[in-house]
Amino acid sequence: MSSAAAPEDTGPTPPSGAQAERPGTIDAVPVRHPWRWVTIAVILALIFLLVRLLLTNDAFNWSFVWQAMVQSPVLNGLMLGTLLGTVGAMVIGITFGIALAVMRLSDNPVLSGVAWIYTWFFRAIPRLVLLTIMGALGVLFPDGLNLIPFGNDLAHLFGADHLGFATIDANRVFVGVLGGIIGLGLSEAAYMAEIARAGILSVDPGQREAACALGMSNGKAMRRIVLPQAMRVIVPPTGNETIAMTKDTSLLIAIPVTTELFFQLSSIGSRTYQTFPVLVAAVLWYLVVCSVLMVVQSRLEAYFGRGFGTSAPDEGFRTRMLSMIGGSK
Amino acid sequence: MSDVMPLVHAVNVHKSFYGVEVLKGIDIDVAAGEVICLLGPSGSGKTTFLRCINQLETIQGGRIWIDGELAGYEEKGGRLHRLNDKRIAAQRREIGMVFQRFNLFPHKTALANIMEAPVHVAGTGKAEAEKRGRELLERVGLGERCDAYPAQLSGGQQQRVAIARALAMDPKLMLFDEPTSALDPELVGEVLAVMRELAAAGMTMIVVTHEMGFAREVADRVVFMDGGVVVEQGPPEDVINNPQHERTQAFLSRIKEETEEHAAALKERVAAEEL
Numbered sequence: 001m002s003s004a005a006a007p008e009d010t011g012p013t014p015p016s017g018a019q020a021e022r023p024g025t026i027d028a029v030p031v032r033h034p035w036r037w038v039t040i041a042v043i044l045a046l047i048f049l050l051v052r053l054l055l056t057n058d059a060f061n062w063s064f065v066w067q068a069m070v071q072s073p074v075l076n077g078l079m080l081g082t083l084l085g086t087v088g089a090m091v092i093g094i095t096f097g098i099a100l101a102v103m104r105l106s107d108n109p110v111l112s113g114v115a116w117i118y119t120w121f122f123r124a125i126p127r128l129v130l131l132t133i134m135g136a137l138g139v140l141f142p143d144g145l146n147l148i149p150f151g152n153d154l155a156h157l158f159g160a161d162h163l164g165f166a167t168i169d170a171n172r173v174f175v176g177v178l179g180g181i182i183g184l185g186l187s188e189a190a191y192m193a194e195i196a197r198a199g200i201l202s203v204d205p206g207q208r209e210a211a212c213a214l215g216m217s218n219g220k221a222m223r224r225i226v227l228p229q230a231m232r233v234i235v236p237p238t239g240n241e242t243i244a245m246t247k248d249t250s251l252l253i254a255i256p257v258t259t260e261l262f263f264q265l266s267s268i269g270s271r272t273y274q275t276f277p278v279l280v281a282a283v284l285w286y287l288v289v290c291s292v293l294m295v296v297q298s299r300l301e302a303y304f305g306r307g308f309g310t311s312a313p314d315e316g317f318r319t320r321m322l323s324m325i326g327g328s329k
Numbered sequence: 330m331s332d333v334m335p336l337v338h339a340v341n342v343h344k345s346f347y348g349v350e351v352l353k354g355i356d357i358d359v360a361a362g363e364v365i366c367l368l369g370p371s372g373s374g375k376t377t378f379l380r381c382i383n384q385l386e387t388i389q390g391g392r393i394w395i396d397g398e399l400a401g402y403e404e405k406g407g408r409l410h411r412l413n414d415k416r417i418a419a420q421r422r423e424i425g426m427v428f429q430r431f432n433l434f435p436h437k438t439a440l441a442n443i444m445e446a447p448v449h450v451a452g453t454g455k456a457e458a459e460k461r462g463r464e465l466l467e468r469v470g471l472g473e474r475c476d477a478y479p480a481q482l483s484g485g486q487q488q489r490v491a492i493a494r495a496l497a498m499d500p501k502l503m504l505f506d507e508p509t510s511a512l513d514p515e516l517v518g519e520v521l522a523v524m525r526e527l528a529a530a531g532m533t534m535i536v537v538t539h540e541m542g543f544a545r546e547v548a549d550r551v552v553f554m555d556g557g558v559v560v561e562q563g564p565p566e567d568v569i570n571n572p573q574h575e576r577t578q579a580f581l582s583r584i585k586e587e588t589e590e591h592a593a594a595l596k597e598r599v600a601a602e603e604l
Contacts, residue, residue: 307438
């Protein structure tokens with residue numbers, strides 16, 4: 001208990017005496033990092049090779065790359081298939097996913113069972129297969145989709161077949177970008193359900209208790225107190241999922257949907273025999289889109305992380321590089 | 330029931346967790362304006378009983394009435410009917426609770442923590458709730474820290490915000506579940522001061538605590554629990570200074586030793602810091 005050692009007990013004895021000066025500011029020689037200079041040399045060499053390849057190899061055909069990137073069918077595909085597809089699928093995925101997570105964690109065994117089966121089913125099916133199935137789904141509904149479930153069955157039961165409830169053409173729902181959004185969104189919901197469940201479980205149960213003790217119903221406690229805190233855990237993997245989804249929109253061709261970035265670029269390639277430059281164009285577009293998404297993600301993380309941690313912001317790349325070279329502070 | 334019914338009227342309360350009986354028939358009455366302290370060793374069921382009062386735990390036997398209203402059930406046609414989530418939530422509004430680990434909402438500022446329930450449960454206007462929230466923070470001595478997030482406050486400050494948050498719903502009854510147990514010794518005093526002030530203002534309080542000094546000074550009555558039953562109860566000077574029951578005596582002498590050790594350690598620490 002009484003281990004509160006006096007400072008004199010430890011360490012080498014400091015120089016004593018009336019003249020002894022007290023140690024002042026530390027101005028030491030920093031540790032040298034010779035291997036860092038080696039890595040810099042190797043990386044500079046590799047960069048040189050890459051840049052030379054990019055600039056001197058005619059197969060890149062850069063002017064063609066820039067042209068291909070801004071062709072109107074390509075821009076159209078980017079906006080509709082790739083961007084709208086990503087946003088739509090993620091909206092469905094996140095909404096359904098959170099609902100599934102809440103269902104999975106509920107006391108109601110039917111709801112939690114249904115959520116489990118949903119996740120089990122949609123996680124098992126490859127997206128390429130799922131989208132192919134979406135495109136073929138119209139075959140199940142040759143008479144169109146009933147807008148009102150059981151509507152026509154009831155009409156038949158009461159001998160009023162002539163009434164005929166409104167139906168829509170199944171192919172208008174399942175084929176095209178809408179079908180792609182539904183298919184990718186349903187698949188995404190299965191993954192988002194697991195992410196959201198982990199997020200909800202990460203919130204201290206005392207938070208729900210405190211909310212309930214203030215008179216909130218379970219639903220309100222979930223919406224106002226638990227979910228906003230769960231978002232802190234949910235957002236980073238959701239950013240990952242969104243970026244993965246952007247790339248998975250290139251699978252839309254399985255439906256088939258042709259207004260999509262990669263299909264449009266590769267068809268330009270096959271028409272003009274410039275197959276390599278169009279791939280470069282696709283890579284550049286995907287880089288642009290993902291960079292924008294990363295910015296959005298970091299903003300969201302900052303928003304939902306408020307109140308957590310008081311750590312100072314990162315030093316920044318520039319300061320770290322400067323300090324490595326031993327530059328002045 | 331007569332209209333002199335106490336604010337809390339608990340009769341023969343039983344509670345088990347997975348077959349282990351934690352409360353074995355608790356009878357406790359608390360009159361309006363009364364301050365009672367629940368004492369007892371850990372595992373005696375005092376925290377569980379407190380949580381049963383505002384239905385964070387459901388009881389398996391007995392009844393609890395809060396202000397004449399049966400908690401959690403409704404009697405219709407000679408049978409008890411379980412209340413739904415919304416009505417249980419409405420009953421909890423009348424009861425404020427302060428937790429050992431504060432349980433402030435970390436994503437909201439101190440002021441937003443206090444405004445949350447008035448705005449989103451009681452339907453008070455934002456401006457009015459904010460005014461009241463600032464007053465409450467002032468009352469617990471944190472008028473300057475309205476915009477601080479819980480992580481930026483000390484434990485004692487967080488617990489005072491938690492008390493203000495509970496008060497914002499104008500409860501008839503305040504429950505305190507070991508409100509100072511998670512605090513550094515030098516922060517206990519500021520929380521107890523707020524509670525003392527609250528008691529003086531006439532709030533009905535049930536406090537689970539190990540702070541004998543607080544119990545002796547503030548409580549109208551102390552209830553000693555052990556093994557899921559009430560062993561003995563009465564005015565603090567009787568129970569604490571002159572316990573009748575053997576188990577109470579054993580517990581109190583152990584607590585006394587611990588407190589003395591604690592005080593000695595604290596003195597040593599303060600002395601070391603002054604050095």
